Amino acid sequence: xxxxxxxxxxxxxxxxxxxxxxxxxxxxxxxxxxxxxxxxxxxxxxxxxxxxxxxxxxxxxxxxxxxxxxxxxxxxxxxxxxxxxxxxxxxxxxxxxxxxxxxxxxxxxxxxxxxxxxxxxxxxxxxxxxxxxxxxxxxxxxxxxxxxxxxxxxxxxxxxxxxxxxxxxxxxxxxxxxxxxxxxxxxxxxxxxxxxxxxxxxxxxxxxxxxxxxxxxxxxxxxxxxxxxxxxxxxxxxxxxxxxxxxxxxxxxxxxxxxxxxxxxxxxxxxxxxx
Amino acid sequence: xxxxxxxxxxxxxxxxxxxxxxxxxxxxxxxxxxxxxxxxxxxxxxxxxxxxxxxxxxxxxxxxxxxxxxxxxxxxxxxxxxxxxxxxxxxxxxxxxxxxxxxxxxxxxxxxxxxxxxxxxxxxxxxxxxxxxxxxxxxxxxxxxxxxxxxxxxxxxxxxxxxxxxxxxxxxxxxxxxxxxxxxxxxxxxxxxxxxxxxxxxxxxxxxxxxxxxxxxxxxxxxxxxxxxxxxxxxxxxxxxxxxxxxxxxxxxxxxxxxxxxxxxxxxxxxxxxxxxxxxxxxxxxxxxxxxxxxxxxxxxxxxxxxxxxxxxxxx
Numbered sequence: 001x002x003x004x005x006x007x008x009x010x011x012x013x014x015x016x017x018x019x020x021x022x023x024x025x026x027x028x029x030x031x032x033x034x035x036x037x038x039x040x041x042x043x044x045x046x047x048x049x050x051x052x053x054x055x056x057x058x059x060x061x062x063x064x065x066x067x068x069x070x071x072x073x074x075x076x077x078x079x080x081x082x083x084x085x086x087x088x089x090x091x092x093x094x095x096x097x098x099x100x101x102x103x104x105x106x107x108x109x110x111x112x113x114x115x116x117x118x119x120x121x122x123x124x125x126x127x128x129x130x131x132x133x134x135x136x137x138x139x140x141x142x143x144x145x146x147x148x149x150x151x152x153x154x155x156x157x158x159x160x161x162x163x164x165x166x167x168x169x170x171x172x173x174x175x176x177x178x179x180x181x182x183x184x185x186x187x188x189x190x191x192x193x194x195x196x197x198x199x200x201x202x203x204x205x206x207x208x209x210x211x212x213x214x215x216x217x218x219x220x221x222x223x224x225x226x227x228x229x230x231x232x233x234x235x236x237x238x239x240x241x242x243x244x245x246x247x248x249x250x251x252x253x254x255x256x257x258x259x260x261x262x263x264x265x266x267x268x269x270x271x272x273x274x275x
Numbered sequence: 276x277x278x279x280x281x282x283x284x285x286x287x288x289x290x291x292x293x294x295x296x297x298x299x300x301x302x303x304x305x306x307x308x309x310x311x312x313x314x315x316x317x318x319x320x321x322x323x324x325x326x327x328x329x330x331x332x333x334x335x336x337x338x339x340x341x342x343x344x345x346x347x348x349x350x351x352x353x354x355x356x357x358x359x360x361x362x363x364x365x366x367x368x369x370x371x372x373x374x375x376x377x378x379x380x381x382x383x384x385x386x387x388x389x390x391x392x393x394x395x396x397x398x399x400x401x402x403x404x405x406x407x408x409x410x411x412x413x414x415x416x417x418x419x420x421x422x423x424x425x426x427x428x429x430x431x432x433x434x435x436x437x438x439x440x441x442x443x444x445x446x447x448x449x450x451x452x453x454x455x456x457x458x459x460x461x462x463x464x465x466x467x468x469x470x471x472x473x474x475x476x477x478x479x480x481x482x483x484x485x486x487x488x489x490x491x492x493x494x495x496x497x498x499x500x501x502x503x504x505x506x507x508x509x510x511x512x513x514x515x516x517x518x519x520x521x522x523x524x525x526x527x528x529x530x531x532x533x534x535x536x537x538x539x540x541x542x543x544x545x546x547x548x549x550x551x552x553x554x555x556x557x558x559x560x561x562x563x564x565x566x567x568x569x570x571x572x573x574x575x576x577x578x579x580x581x582x583x584x585x586x587x588x589x590x591x
Contacts, residue, residue, distance in 0.1 A: 010398060013391050017402045023420045024408060042423060043430045090316035093308055105317065112324050114573050116524045118549045119566040122334065122559050123327035146323025149316050178308065207413035209527045214554065225415045229531055232419060246416045257411050
């Protein structure tokens with residue numbers, strides 16, 4: 001579209017983008033400011049620029065950052081690895097099963113996409129307590145796997161349709177077992193689907209708040225999100241801790257996202273030419 | 276030895292099998308496929324989602340309270356109580372307001388921004404990243420940032436005072452306004468998602484169609500309404516359903532920013548209220564009933580909006 005005022009679009013875009021950016025700017029800029037300055041003048045530029053908030057956070061005696069970071073990495077990492085394996089295999093089963101039972105199972109799983117955690121959290125605390133996994137990381141991981149498996153299955157079954165069945169049949173004739181066929185031939189072809197499952201679930205589980213809040217509870221330490229929440233509650237005015245914790249807690253997930261995003265695009269275009 | 280094998284074609288042993296045996300020979304690989312590939316995922320899903328839903332429904336018919344012993348069956352009493360429970364009715368009203376705003380505003384604004392950014396080059400790529408960033412942030416981080424923005428002495432009110440507004444609104448401290456402030460935060464957070472989906476939709480609009488319409492003398496507005504917009508129907512479906520489901524489940528922002536206040540329940544959404552009832556008041560029977568109502572409402576709304584929006588896609 002040719003426009004009579006060519007500068008109008010970039011200027012409008014820049015102004016809207018600028019307004020949209022203000023809360024993000026606030027988050028970045030205040031990490032490097034003196035706590036007193038955060039309180040009195042949140043939008044100003046840091047003067048002087050200080051890393052004191054971050055260094056204080058990293059050397060806290062209660063290990064708030066390192067403990068939360070470890071918990072978040074463990075929970076997110078374990079959850080997405082297990083989820084990828086289970087939903088890729090389940091997705092393969094569903095995509096290759098044309099029976100009525102397979103379709104019913106698919107519908108049952110897709111219903112899981114819209115279930116609010118509120119409906120299941122109370123009974124789950126009961127179940128986890130019964131098997132002794134309440135307030136533990138494995139308990140939270142198990143819950144995550146159950147709760148997010150519908151999304152993984154949804155992505156993998158959709159993508160399985162682009163993998164030709166003949167490929168699997170050829171391998172079966174050559175004598176490969178079902179497991180070999182799947183892990184050696186099919187799974188590598190599903191890379192774009194794997195990447196998007198890892199990205200979405202990784203970001204969601206890292207940012208999850210209500211589930212670790214209820215399942216981990218106060219005794220077992222915190223994840224990054226519940227750690228931020230508890231700092232807001234306890235040190236209501238300690239902006240230095242809050243802003244540096246938010247900043248340092250977001251950096252890992254941001255790096256993870258940027259790193260996989262490149263793979264994601266590469267995988268998508270690669271899959272398109274291979275298919 | 277090789278020639279020996281080649282000379283004598285291997286004969287398959289012919290064994291007469293009964294019908295049942297033949298059937299089981301066909302079924303067994305499929306059962307094994309399910310057990311090795313399907314079962315682990317299904318098992319965890321059933322244990323941690325389906326069974327808890329049933330248990331939750333069971334709780335909702337009782338007066339269960341983990342710190343009281345005499346749990347008994349009360350039938351539909353919890354559901355009847357809800358009909359005259361002010362806290363519950365308020366939470367329904369608030370959730371409806373929030374959901375309406377969150378379904379409409381990011382959809383409309385997101386479309387506008389997607390059209391604006393539908394250009395190549397580093398400049399537009401950089402701006403896209405700005406709009407996408409909130410998608411990677413935790414709701415908790417977003418809530419803390421916006422709480423600082425909207426506090427009575429926060430940057431927004433400082434700005435309003437500087438331009439001569441003497442009594443700027445208490446964005447989060449005025450019970451009449453707080454829920455709209457929460458809605459604004461959600462719109463900001465969800466905008467990036469809508470922009471991504473619409474940009475993908477716009478990338479799928481064939482160039483030839485637009486050129487044909489241009490040659491036929493259609494104005495840009497007409498081209499958008501009659502070529503682009505109908506082709507964006509699938510994007511609209513995805514955005515609307517995702518916004519609907521996420522708006523209805525809002526909990527994090529309320530927990531971090533307002534705790535349901537200011538005043539009594541002015542921002543207590545149904546998701547917040549049911550967690551509060553379950554884990555603070557410990558009325559798990561009643562809380563389960565609230566959660567079940569929430570689940571049914573989401574299911575009905577999603578099904579209806581999917582049916583309506585999908586029909587629009589088919590009619591193209």
